[in-house]
Amino acid sequence: MRKTLLSFGVLIALANEIQAQDKVGSSVETLTQQLTYYQQKSVYLSKRSKVLTRKLLLVDNRNKRLIFKVEELRRDSLQLRKVLQDALDDNQQLVKSYEMRIQGMAGELHALHDSLADLKIVKRDMDIIKRYFDSALLAKREYGLPVYKVVQALNDRFRKADSPYQIKLSSGQELVITEDFTLKRPAFLFLKSNIHLQGEYKISLKPHPFDEGRTLVDCQNSFLRKHGNTLLYDSQYGNKEQTENRLFRFIDQAIYSNDVHAKVSSHSLVY
Numbered sequence: 001m002r003k004t005l006l007s008f009g010v011l012i013a014l015a016n017e018i019q020a021q022d023k024v025g026s027s028v029e030t031l032t033q034q035l036t037y038y039q040q041k042s043v044y045l046s047k048r049s050k051v052l053t054r055k056l057l058l059v060d061n062r063n064k065r066l067i068f069k070v071e072e073l074r075r076d077s078l079q080l081r082k083v084l085q086d087a088l089d090d091n092q093q094l095v096k097s098y099e100m101r102i103q104g105m106a107g108e109l110h111a112l113h114d115s116l117a118d119l120k121i122v123k124r125d126m127d128i129i130k131r132y133f134d135s136a137l138l139a140k141r142e143y144g145l146p147v148y149k150v151v152q153a154l155n156d157r158f159r160k161a162d163s164p165y166q167i168k169l170s171s172g173q174e175l176v177i178t179e180d181f182t183l184k185r186p187a188f189l190f191l192k193s194n195i196h197l198q199g200e201y202k203i204s205l206k207p208h209p210f211d212e213g214r215t216l217v218d219c220q221n222s223f224l225r226k227h228g229n230t231l232l233y234d235s236q237y238g239n240k241e242q243t244e245n246r247l248f249r250f251i252d253q254a255i256y257s258n259d260v261h262a263k264v265s266s267h268s269l270v271y
Contacts, residue, residue, distance in 0.1 A: 139216035157254035
């Protein structure tokens, strides 16, 4: 009985040992599989680590290049800032100089404006003088009376019975008068023929450009030859200067008889 129990105990112990060994074998196999897995994982991680290391080196190199570029950009930025500051200073100086120049030009323009105003006055005076000389060159006589008095004196004198002149037209500052006269011209040998002419004189009167109390008188004449009751224009007869002098002597007498204080002057520039 004791042997049987001992044998049974030994069997139980052996069974337990076998089970324990089976468990140990199973655990070892499991551990072996896990070790293999972790070894493979370690190899993968090692390769991955090398790849990441290379990438990190590339990134580090890029960062170093970027840092170098950033430093260059910083230096360029400082240089550009200095250039811009210098340009700003130059522009400010230029603006100040232009402002001073503009102020100077404003003064010059003001002086020029004053000069132009003076020139306008001078030009106006020169125009007046030019008109005077133009009028003086055209006028035959200048009387120290206003126009209306000269016109009145001439109308009164020409309408008198003893006047050799007849008024054909009287309108304001213009008179048209006629004169009948005879010229002797050689005909045959010692014989002379009488030529009957009619002179027509257009007398223009206008005030002196500087003094309205004075009058400028001009005269234009033409000659007509009488042929019976017909008047024919004939430029070969009549002495313009002689007939004008005769007319103005008559006008001078008319002015003197009308106003003894009248001053009469002849513009010899036309002769």
